[in-house]
Amino acid sequence: MLARTGEELLKICEEESISLSEYAIRIEMRDRELSREEVYKKMAKNLKVMKDGATEGREKQVNSLSGLIGGDGYRVQKYLEKGNTLINLAVEKIQPDVKEESLEKVDTMLGTYSTKFDSSVSGRSHNVALAAKSTSDVILMPGESFSYNEHTGTRTISNGYKNAPVIVQGVVQEGIGGGVCQVSSTLYNAVLYAGLEIESIKNHSIPSSYVPKGRDATVSDGAIDFIFKNNLKYPVYIKNSVYGNTLTCTIYGSNEDKQKIEILTNTDSVSEAPIKKVDDPTLPKGEEKQLEAGRKGYTVSTYRIYKDNNGNVLKKEKVYVSYYPKKQGVVAVGTMEAPIVEEETTPVENIPSEDVVPPNNVEVNPEQETEAIFEESPISNN
Numbered sequence: 001m002l003a004r005t006g007e008e009l010l011k012i013c014e015e016e017s018i019s020l021s022e023y024a025i026r027i028e029m030r031d032r033e034l035s036r037e038e039v040y041k042k043m044a045k046n047l048k049v050m051k052d053g054a055t056e057g058r059e060k061q062v063n064s065l066s067g068l069i070g071g072d073g074y075r076v077q078k079y080l081e082k083g084n085t086l087i088n089l090a091v092e093k094i095q096p097d098v099k100e101e102s103l104e105k106v107d108t109m110l111g112t113y114s115t116k117f118d119s120s121v122s123g124r125s126h127n128v129a130l131a132a133k134s135t136s137d138v139i140l141m142p143g144e145s146f147s148y149n150e151h152t153g154t155r156t157i158s159n160g161y162k163n164a165p166v167i168v169q170g171v172v173q174e175g176i177g178g179g180v181c182q183v184s185s186t187l188y189n190a191v192l193y194a195g196l197e198i199e200s201i202k203n204h205s206i207p208s209s210y211v212p213k214g215r216d217a218t219v220s221d222g223a224i225d226f227i228f229k230n231n232l233k234y235p236v237y238i239k240n241s242v243y244g245n246t247l248t249c250t251i252y253g254s255n256e257d258k259q260k261i262e263i264l265t266n267t268d269s270v271s272e273a274p275i276k277k278v279d280d281p282t283l284p285k286g287e288e289k290q291l292e293a294g295r296k297g298y299t300v301s302t303y304r305i306y307k308d309n310n311g312n313v314l315k316k317e318k319v320y321v322s323y324y325p326k327k328q329g330v331v332a333v334g335t336m337e338a339p340i341v342e343e344e345t346t347p348v349e350n351i352p353s354e355d356v357v358p359p360n361n362v363e364v365n366p367e368q369e370t371e372a373i374f375e376e377s378p379i380s381n382n
Helices: 006-016 020-032 036-059 072-081 122-134 148-152 180-194 366-373
Strands: 108-116 138-140 145-147 163-168 171-176 197-200 227-229 236-243 246-253 260-271 275-284 288-292 297-307 313-324 329-336
Touching: 006 020, 020 036, 020 236, 036 072, 108 180, 122 148, 122 163, 122 180, 122 236, 122 246, 138 145, 145 148, 148 180, 180 197, 180 236, 180 246, 180 260, 275 288
Parallel strands: 275 329
Antiparallel strands: 108 246, 138 236, 145 227, 163 171, 197 227, 236 246, 260 297, 288 329, 297 313
16 A cells, blocks of 8 residues: 555554565565565665765765766865864755755645556556656656656667557557657646646547547657646655556645546547548459548547535636547459359250150050050061
8 A cells, every 4th residue: 555644654554563664665566566685686786876976975076967066075075084073164055945844745645547558568568667767756846847758868779768659640650669658648647637737738649548538648759748837835746656557647745735626528529530442453343341441530628627625616627629630541442343154055955745656566555554655666677
């Protein structure tokens, strides 16, 4: 069970008789699908990195990439090596961007949404997990905006993304990063329920299978981004998790910012798919064969409905209008004429219609008349 507040965390640990560290280990095992030994190895590796970083910071002049900060550890070390103490050392106080009292207000879930994916498609599953991780554990202060593309980085092989099915100009084909749009779409729905402001959104050219029409968010390197803003009073915290074939995106924040929100989509129009017919001389005349499947077009409006605790509508906000273009289908129509087959006739011999007359000089017993009729008469050699 995921604790949403400190009180819930303590209650879970008390009920299960486990420590806070044990709870953290179990959550890491579940969310990352790791064994306990693998979690311990990650912890040891992280500890080594921190120790090495602290040592290097004291032994070398290490600055930030911009060169604006850094080197304090080295200067302090040199200061101490001269026998000085830190009692009279001048210390510059830097106010943190995120203050503890602000984070204390992050005590409730504002919005969450889950989608399913086919975990047997390895490339796509890998991309979903990678994109979910890169956009998770983010604190967004009031007034700050979140860019999906900035957090995932360019979807390239060097950044860890793999080949999987993607949509390019309305056609599904193989491409690097297939699956990242499921994360952006799932996060989009969590953001809708949390009441955050949508700054940039665009739907796919084809309706998605994992979310309803009007509730998908496509992204593309350097072209299309999903951007939203924390327009609330207190900070929000983004947490994503992948468990089995389920992706869940959750927005945490202050109970003071929590709103009762429903999402409504309305299909404004539906356009039938046009069909183009082409002649095919290899098909029998009148027979049809589908060459390319057509697709209906849709226009869908997405609304966010704000309600009070009694269910009364306070506000109806039109968030976005999604347009899914129709696609022409192609059908082959046979033009090959069927061959003309002439009926064969069998010649019939002329059979005399006269009654069979027994030969002369042969007496016929009336009772044996039928049998006698079929006896052969002697042939004369004359």
